[in-house]
Structures are given as C-alpha cells and as structure tokens.
Amino acid sequence: MENRVNPSDPDNIPKFVDELEKPSVARPTCHRSYPKNSYYELELKQAMHRFHKDFPLTKIWGYDGLIPGPTIEARKDKSTYVKFINRLPSKHFLPVDRTLHTASDSPEVRTVTHLHGANVFWESDGHPESWYTRGFKYTGPKFRRKVHEYTNHQPAATLWYHDHAMALTRLNVYAGLAGYYLLRDHLEDRLNLPKGDYEIPMIIQDRSFNEDGSLFYPSGPQPPFPPVPVNPSITVGHLGNTITVNGKVWPYLNVEPRKYRFRMLNASNRRGYVLRLSNSQQLIQIGTDGGFLSNSNPIDSVELLPAERTDLIIDFTNLQGQTITLMNDDTEFPGEHTSVVMEFRVSLPLKGDDTSSIPEELAPLMDLHTHHAHIKRDLPLTTTNDQYGRLMLMLNDRMYHDPATEKPSLDSIEIWNFINTTPIPHPIHIHLIQGKIIGRRPFDVDKYLNEGVLEMGPLELPRDYETGWKDVFKADVGYVTSVIMHWKDFVGNYIWHCHFLEHEDHDMMRPITVIKDAHPVQVLHADEDDHHEEPPGTNNPPADTPPSEEGETHS
Structure with missing residues (x-):
C-alpha cells in the first residue's frame, strides 16, 4: 500500500477516516487441569498493525499479536486462569536503558502481566520482579507460576491487563501490550444497561x-x-x-x-x-x-x-x-x-426499541469510615537526581530496592496521605486494593521541605467524577491527597507506584508487604470526625518482619 501521508506529522494526518473497532473477545482453551471455560492462553508476540488507513503497517507487540489485546470476560467468584505465553523476540525494537533496575544484568526482553485492579494472590499479581523470558528460560526473583489465577472475588468492574516487567513497562505497554478484562456479576445483570x-x-x-x-x-x-x-x-x-x-x-x-x-x-x-x-x-x-x-x-x-x-x-x-x-x-x-x-x-437507523435504562440507584453504598482506620501514613512524593544527573521522582524518599516500609496487616483499614512536593501531579496506583479518596488539603510545600512542618489548609472533597472505588489516585501539586483502603483477603508481596510509566520505571515505585499478624498500630478513636475532616499527620508505624514470602500459600 502506498504511503499517502507522513505519519510523523499530525498536520498531515486525516482525522476520522478509520472506524473504531471493538476489541476482540478472548476464547477459553480446553485444559484438563482447569474447569471448563475457565482457562485461557494468550501469546505475547510481534506483529504488524495498521493504525491508520493511510499508514504503512507498523511493528507492534501485542497479546495474540493484537492492539488492543483480546478482552477477557469473567464472572464474579468464578476463577479464571490465564497463561501469558512469551513468544517475543530476544531484542527490543524500542530503546532499552541498561542503567535501570535489573536492566544491566538481565535479558533485554522480559515480560510479566499485571491484572490492574484485581483482588488477587500476590503470585498472580504480575509483580515486576516476576518477569520471564521466552519459554520461561530465565525468570525473575519473584517468579512463582506460569498460569495466573484470578479468583474474581470482587464486584463487577472495568479491569485491564498490561505488561509490568521491571524497568521495561513503559516500552512494553507503548509497544502494544495491553487489553481489557471485564468482570461481571449478578448486580450488573439486573441493571438493564446497554449491552x-x-x-x-x-x-x-x-x-x-x-x-x-x-x-x-x-x-x-x-x-x-x-x-x-x-x-x-x-x-x-x-x-x-x-x-x-x-x-x-x-x-x-x-x-x-x-x-x-x-x-x-x-x-x-x-x-x-x-x-x-x-x-x-x-x-x-x-x-x-x-x-x-x-x-x-x-x-x-x-x-x-x-x-x-x-x-x-x-x-x-x-x-x-x-x-x-x-x-x-x-x-x-x-x-x-x-x-x-x-x-x-x-448515522445508523435504530434497530429496534431501546429498552436499556439508566438506573438512578446502581450499587449499595459500602463506604469505609475514617474512625475505623488503624493507621495513617504520611507518604511524601519528592524529586532528586540519580547518579547520572537525571531527574528522578521518589515515593516516601526511598528507591525501589530499599526495604518495604508499607506493611499493612491483613484485614486492617489504613489512610495514606500522599504529600506531593513535586511540580507535577501523579497518578498513584496501589496494587490489590480498591480505595476511596477522602479529599485533599493544600499545604505549604516550602515549609514542609525546609522545616519538616506540614501546614495545611481546608479539606477539598473529591471531584464529582472520582467519588467511587478507585485503584488510581491523583496526587495534586501542592496538596495532601488522603485515601482510605481496606487490606483484605491476601497477604504477600505487592507494590505501589506512580502510573506515569517513565516515572514507574525510574524508581517511583515501592514494595508493599501485607502481613498476617497484627503489629503495633495507631488506633484512631471513634470520637474523631467520621466525615473525612481529620487532618493527615501520623508518621509510618514501626515495620515488623513479614512472614516468609517464599512459602506463602492460600486456600
């Protein structure tokens, strides 16, 4: 096909000439070890994709060679098993920085898939150090299983899966490794939404x-x-x-x-x-x-x-x-x-009466209450420079390889206060949980950085579009953003990070260790305001030694 436009120049690219395509739907594969219609295999492979009818074909990496990857349809409390098979080349077609974590002494192409937003055992979470190469020839230090198990024990939600390999996430996702995972339940069935x-x-x-x-x-x-x-x-x-x-x-x-x-x-x-x-x-x-x-x-x-x-x-x-x-x-x-x-x-004729509805009431309100929280953590977002003079953004003033400081106890409720001292906002993603934004308070950044004093203004409630359950929280510039969450169901190794992928790959990511046993906590008293009005301001609690992470199992 003759190239009629210059794809590098948006002035030259005609808009609205390609029809939007709905992503394909993944089909289960028969496997004697798993219940019928519960097991999937998706191949990560290089392919050619046409982004625009006037573009030549473009080399991409995709799940099953597709952009986006096939949509996995799942049901609440019915486990889904997915084997993500790495069939990618040994060399990346995008520029690999060898100075980042694990990049200098690891294979150039590594992958591991994270189901974003999933309530899942850590061995199936897609931990960045659970990476593997083609044919599982080489694996990362936290690699445990070839088949991911998703128990789907959570309400219906719009989840998505994407590559999460240490120091390569920005390149692998940009290359095309992303797709939808739609979790449905009986409540959704009853809502009579467009389908x-x-x-x-x-x-x-x-x-x-x-x-x-x-x-x-x-x-x-x-x-x-x-x-x-x-x-x-x-x-x-x-x-x-x-x-x-x-x-x-x-x-x-x-x-x-x-x-x-x-x-x-x-x-x-x-x-x-x-x-x-x-x-x-x-x-x-x-x-x-x-x-x-x-x-x-x-x-x-x-x-x-x-x-x-x-x-x-x-x-x-x-x-x-x-x-x-x-x-x-x-x-x-x-x-x-x-x-x-x-x-x-x-432009299309109506194919029949539209019998779908917009329900006024959707799901039961099941809020977390601040007076039930066990711990508040003040977590600064800061800037520094790495050994090469490059700007580097950090969480809690630590790099990724530093020991975990966030160690929630199983079945505890915590409030995390993201204190953004940087000049840009950050989308903070916490694995495993869904939480709610309590609100934001402006603070004096210079006073905090120079004197260590957190001097804040009045509480600003969440915006009208962010009042629901979330796993990504916008930490605004010059604000303390407070989030409440319930750590339940699973223990083990998780992470939290900025979801600007270049930030994530350059140390704006930290480990989380969810532990079984209770540890010393700051108990919030019932007489504190239950309407999210109490100010942030408690340092991290003492860190306990977690249980052995190598032998963790779950039933």
Whole structure:
C-alpha cells in the first residue's frame, strides 16, 4: 500500500477516516487441569498493525499479536486462569536503558502481566520482579507460576491487563501490550444497561510515529531537558502527538440514536485527558476504576490520568444525523491535534426499541469510615537526581530496592496521605486494593521541605467524577491527597507506584508487604470526625518482619 501521508506529522494526518473497532473477545482453551471455560492462553508476540488507513503497517507487540489485546470476560467468584505465553523476540525494537533496575544484568526482553485492579494472590499479581523470558528460560526473583489465577472475588468492574516487567513497562505497554478484562456479576445483570453491540470498551493512548510508520519512542530526554551521559536513556515522560482509540488514530464510530455504554481507559504512558462531548451534552457516569457508583452521576467532563477508568452512558437519542466529537480539554499538555480524540456519528437507523435504562440507584453504598482506620501514613512524593544527573521522582524518599516500609496487616483499614512536593501531579496506583479518596488539603510545600512542618489548609472533597472505588489516585501539586483502603483477603508481596510509566520505571515505585499478624498500630478513636475532616499527620508505624514470602500459600 502506498504511503499517502507522513505519519510523523499530525498536520498531515486525516482525522476520522478509520472506524473504531471493538476489541476482540478472548476464547477459553480446553485444559484438563482447569474447569471448563475457565482457562485461557494468550501469546505475547510481534506483529504488524495498521493504525491508520493511510499508514504503512507498523511493528507492534501485542497479546495474540493484537492492539488492543483480546478482552477477557469473567464472572464474579468464578476463577479464571490465564497463561501469558512469551513468544517475543530476544531484542527490543524500542530503546532499552541498561542503567535501570535489573536492566544491566538481565535479558533485554522480559515480560510479566499485571491484572490492574484485581483482588488477587500476590503470585498472580504480575509483580515486576516476576518477569520471564521466552519459554520461561530465565525468570525473575519473584517468579512463582506460569498460569495466573484470578479468583474474581470482587464486584463487577472495568479491569485491564498490561505488561509490568521491571524497568521495561513503559516500552512494553507503548509497544502494544495491553487489553481489557471485564468482570461481571449478578448486580450488573439486573441493571438493564446497554449491552452487546451497545457496550464498547475504549482504550485511549497517545502515540508518535516515524515517517515510515514505525512507532517513535525517544532514546533520551527531549528539550527542554538537558542531554545526559546515558544513551539510550529513560525520559521523564513520553507524549505522543496523535491520539489512538482501540489502536486507530482519531477514529469515528457510527451509532444509532439510542443509549450506549462506553468503558473508557487511559492507557497512555504520560498523558492525561479531560474528556467531554463537543455538543456540551452531559455524560452519565455509572462507574469508576473499582466498579459501579451507588447512584448514576451526570457530569460535564471526566479527567483520566494514566490507568484510570470511567464507565459512562452516552444517550444519542434524538440526535439522528448529528456528529459529536469527543474532546480532550487537558491543560497540562494542550495541543491542536491532541485536543480531539474521536467522532461519534449518529448515522445508523435504530434497530429496534431501546429498552436499556439508566438506573438512578446502581450499587449499595459500602463506604469505609475514617474512625475505623488503624493507621495513617504520611507518604511524601519528592524529586532528586540519580547518579547520572537525571531527574528522578521518589515515593516516601526511598528507591525501589530499599526495604518495604508499607506493611499493612491483613484485614486492617489504613489512610495514606500522599504529600506531593513535586511540580507535577501523579497518578498513584496501589496494587490489590480498591480505595476511596477522602479529599485533599493544600499545604505549604516550602515549609514542609525546609522545616519538616506540614501546614495545611481546608479539606477539598473529591471531584464529582472520582467519588467511587478507585485503584488510581491523583496526587495534586501542592496538596495532601488522603485515601482510605481496606487490606483484605491476601497477604504477600505487592507494590505501589506512580502510573506515569517513565516515572514507574525510574524508581517511583515501592514494595508493599501485607502481613498476617497484627503489629503495633495507631488506633484512631471513634470520637474523631467520621466525615473525612481529620487532618493527615501520623508518621509510618514501626515495620515488623513479614512472614516468609517464599512459602506463602492460600486456600
């Protein structure tokens, strides 16, 4: 096919010429060791993908060679087993930085898949040190099993799976290793939401291309950041100059004049989005990262930082013949081309009566109460420089390899206060749990850094689009963001990290050890305010020695 445009120049790329494609659905494989229809095999392999009808084919890495990977459909409390088979080449086609953790003395291509948002035993969590190479020839220090077991013991939710290999996550996800995992339950069945052809998962990612259509990823820091004495080198964040949805650059979707359900995910490395409709119509939010809201929530726009999800209903009734653009109003990285995402064209005839509904009540309200919390942890987000003079962002003033300082006890409730002293916001992802944002308080950053005094202003409640259960929490600049969570069901080795993938790969990631036995805690008294009004301000509790992590089992 003749290349009719320059893929590296967004001024030259026609928009809204490729139709949005719904991701394929994974099919179970028969295996005598697992119950019928519960076992899946997905191959991680190199393939060629067409991002735009006027582009040449592009080399990608994908689950089953697809972008996005096949959607896994699962049911609550019915276990799913997945074997992610690494069939990738031994050499990466994107620039590998050998100075990062494990990269200098490990095979160049390593993979491990994390089911993001899952309540799961740590051996199946996709720990970054559980990596493995093709044929499991080499494995990381925390590798335990070839088949991941997902018990699905949690409410219906929009989960997703993606590569999580130590020091390679930014490259492997950018190359294409991401897909949806939709967990359903009986509550969802009863809600009468749009379904089938009218339920569409949307993975939004920014990407840049070279003139020949290949993926562009920088081999080092770009201006205004100074050059560094390492090549290739990690950057502080890569921003693509085009927007893709389900692997298509600026696509369109033909819709009927009826209600549709869209499960939207920001799977970009660094870019955030503020999504709204060009006709100023409200979006009806029904869910966040961890599942359904208690009530449907009309909103004008929704912000999604990397790894955040939102579950929306858009009603195209009475809009026959109209074209509506999904806009991106993000102000951190504004741009003429990246300000638009895709088009909805209300051009299809209605195939029958729209009998779906928008329930006012969705899920029972099951909040966590601050006076039940056992521990508050003050966790600063800070900046420093590594040995090569590169900017490095840190959690709790520690690097990844430092011993775990966050050791929650099984069945404990904790409040984590993210104290963001850096000049940018961070999407903080905590493995294993779903939590809720209590709120944010502005603080005097200079006074905190220079004197160690945390002087805060009044509490600001969560934004209207982030009131539900979440596993990614925006830590705003100059704010203390407080999150409450319940550690339950599993013990073992987990992690928390910034989900800007370049930050995660460059030490903005820390271990978590969930332990069985109770340890000294700060008990919050019942007479403290139960409406999220108490200020943060307790240091980390003493760290106990965890149980042996090598022999942990669960039933």
